[in-house]
Amino acid sequence: MSAAPPGAAPAWAGRRALVLLFLLTLPLVTPKIRGADEIEYFSYLRSLVFDHDVEFGNEYDRFYAADPQGLAGFKATFLDRRETETGRHINFAPLGCALLWAPFYLLAHAGVLAARALGARVAADGFSFPYVAAVCYGSALYGLAGLLLVHDTLRGHGRMPEPAATVSVAALWLGTPLLYYMTLAPAFSHAPGVFAVALLVWLSLRAAARPHSPVWEWAAIGAAGGLAALVREQDGLFLILTAGLLLHLAIARRSWGAALARAIAMGSAAVLAFSPQLLAYRALTGRFGPSRLVARKMSWSSPHLLQVLFDPGHGLFAWSPLLLVATGGLVYLVWRRRDLPVVLLALALLLQVWINGAVQSWTQAGAFGSRRFVSSTPIFAWGLAALLAAVPARRFRLAALALALLVWWNLGLMVQFGSRLMDRQRLEWPQVAVNQVSEVPRHLARAAWLFFTDRERLVREGP
Secondary structure (H helix, E strand, C coil): CCCCCCCCCCHHHHHHHHHHHHHHHHHHCCCCCCCHHHHHHHHHHHHHHHHCCCCCHHHHHHHHHHCCCCCHHHHHHHHCCECCCCCCECCCCCCHHHHHHHHHHHHHHHHHHHHHHCCCCCCCCCCCHHHHHHHHHHHHHHHHHHHHHHHHHHHHCCCCCCCHHHHHHHHHHHCCCHHHHHHCCCCCCHHHHHHHHHHHHHHHHHHHCCCCCCHHHHHHHHHHHHHHHHHCHHHHHHHHHHHHHHHHHHHHHCCHHHHHHHHHHHHHHHHHHHHHHHHHHHHHHCCCCCCHHHHCCECCCCCCCCHHHHCCCCCHHHHCHHHHHHHHHHHHHHHHHCCHHHHHHHHHHHHHHHHHHCECCCCCCCCCCCHHHHHHHHHHHHHHHHHHHHCCHHHHHHHHHHHHHHHHHHHHHHHHHHCCCCCCCCCCCCHHHHHHHHHHHHHHHHHHHHHHHCHHHHHHHCC
């Protein structure tokens, strides 16, 4: 990993603190698959390993049978409808998570087979607890790996001092929906998405810092970009950072031949890494593209671009005010440094705003927070770290207190959301804010007790 700036606190101290924080949050990880998205991601993996195909009828039936009331809507979309060209069951999710989870899942399968050989009765069917736990804890580990890469990028390429780098990463972890999707709902794609995007950013800035970096490094960057798109298609847009850096190197050094070779290597590797998804599209939809049911939900003029940020019921900044602070810090960093990497990072974030505003289901109703922005955590970290680095040492504790309040906002929303103290379809003002002060503290002890003793009862009844 990149070296810390001269004279700065050692990078290992920050990494150690983040690992310790991860261990403290590990008991919150909930090995459970409930929602439609989670079922879609998991079904890819189970179907490929056990059925050797991408037909998901038996996986969908299994999950629906376990919760017919809760998955009535899921049945209407995924069991009752089929792709018109192929007749196969629909799956809107990409398969990147399945590929990242595969090592953990296969290790769990080996453990199950060994346990059965010793007389245990655990089912070796791909659905039982060890398989689900492997996926969920695997996601949490990918989230940690992504956060460590973000921290290293801030220290090395961002030249951010300590404790600003570590505190910014920890605050974004605890103060945004990332915590929810690393612990309470880890079978979504968001924790692996943070890892894939953080890896892409880390590799890109590392290669761009060395003008004579070999072609294979740019191929690795392309593969990371393909992986990001495999996990969540919209995350392929983060390749704008790499493309801009490569173009700048070509112009600055007038090395058009080397730039062309790097671009070809990067593009080829990206397509190769993404090719499993193209093959899955072909098998599912009959063409090398996603379901038409997804494509028709897109409006490329992004009519909801501002709403996705500022809408009081669904907007990014209403759910996560910490990200408004981080965005302000990114604007400040662009103005202060005016160097290309920071500008490109800001452009990458704008592309995420655009693509999220282009989706018909931009409200993300029923989900915790603006989850489609979780993969942008590596970008937001630059803005928050820049603000913290600018805070005088004598006022850093005051800044840390402000961050603690923003973290509490997120934690309180998690309690409200999980305990059904709020409308899960939108933020209702001022009730949601009143609940943070009146209801959350009153219900917190019982909710915590039920969480660790009877999570299903907590989901059913509330605190």
